[in-house]
Amino acid sequence: MRQWYWPGTVWARWSWPWVVATVVVVGCTWRTAVVTAVWRDDRSLWANAVAHAPLKPRPALNYGVTLLMAGRSGEGLRYLRLADQLADQPHIPAIDRVETQRKARANIDRVVAALLRVRP
């Protein structure tokens, strides 16, 4: 019969916990380095939040605001309007709906007013 080299036959029993510990610590280190990169600035933080919660209004609102602050008014407006729409979903708690829509609409009005001043 053909003989297979399964890791258990060549690796000592005591070494498995060490292999697992090494894999876990190295994996966690790599993952933490990736995750902390998200916390570098507001734009990467909220872009990540929007990617993970595309139907939640607050990430859309905050991402919209960071885009406005970065001078990307068109994209920012799009996310602010999206936040305003998402806040209308039936499962959104009333406190979130009110707060998000108030802030999104205030920001939209401010941006539109600024754009009208530049391009009447």
Added chain:
Amino acid sequence: MKLAVVGLVAAVGLAYGAHIRDAGYVYEDRRWVESFVSTRWNTRPLMTLSMLRARTYPQVHHALNLVLHASVVALLGLFAYRSGFSQIGAWFTASLFAVHPVNSQAAAYVAARPELFAALGVIGACLLAVGLHPTECPHCKQIQWGGMVCTTCGRVLRARRQSAWRWPLIVLAILFGLAGKETAVVALGLVPLVLWHTRQRSACIASVAGGMVGLAVAGWWVLSTLDGPAGLRALVNLGESSTWRTTWDTWVLTQSAASHRLFSLFLWPDALTVDPDLDMLSTAQKSLGLVTLALLGLVAFWQRHARPLVTFGLLWALISLAPRFVIQTPRSALNAHQFYTVSLGLTLAVGAWWDTWRQKATT
């Protein structure tokens, strides 16, 4: 062992080095740096002090957070060793906590620094509760901390009588944590747990009594300053706008779902985000969180004889989580940086399980 410590420092450097060099202020950091500070002397003095002392450069703030995280890691390693882990098991526990992605929010987010102060106070108090003097095993003559099972010969030890001086030090450590953030109140449950685990039963009863007296005095003082039921309601909604309200059942289900998410992320840290969408979960899905918590309690009970350190870690996690179900912050369910103290318990449980496995595989 020196090599292991060097490896741990290198891993932390790899995980957080780029962040310290490149990151700026995010989310609520600016509120702390620019305006929030002057209003928070009464509730978070340590955070306020640290913000005033290092005001301008984000790198300084990120480095300070990492120093605090590293201090918690060092104390955790020492605590694990003194509460019954082998040296290698304690090293693995500390390493896992140091580089685990779930803890990265607390370490990388300047505004989360109060959690680090609170955790430092809590783990310091627990370390003091284990005892200031080691015990010598009467059978194999090995020096042991606390008073449980001898890690060398496996026999049950009697705890050595500890100095009374540790009590004021424990109180100071808890006050230090509370000066960082009010979440350090979990130490009132964790210190008795440590004393019970290390077989210092009379000290455990004394600490429970002392904690209850402390809570009663603080509760009486707080209630006397409140304006009836409305005031109590405001206290439960700590730090939130008075118009943001939720019901108890909604809040418990939401926190259960948030806990379930973070326990899952502890096991498989793949979808970490600052603002997860818990609202879109159905009531049945949120109830799953309660099942998870019950299961953790069952595992803790089930493992109490075979792996007492695993039971200890899980009970630590559950006790740390409990106040989160009382204090209501309707627009912000439990998030990763608030999970920091809970994560200490989970890491202890995983480290204990690994240590037992390693010892069995070696013999």
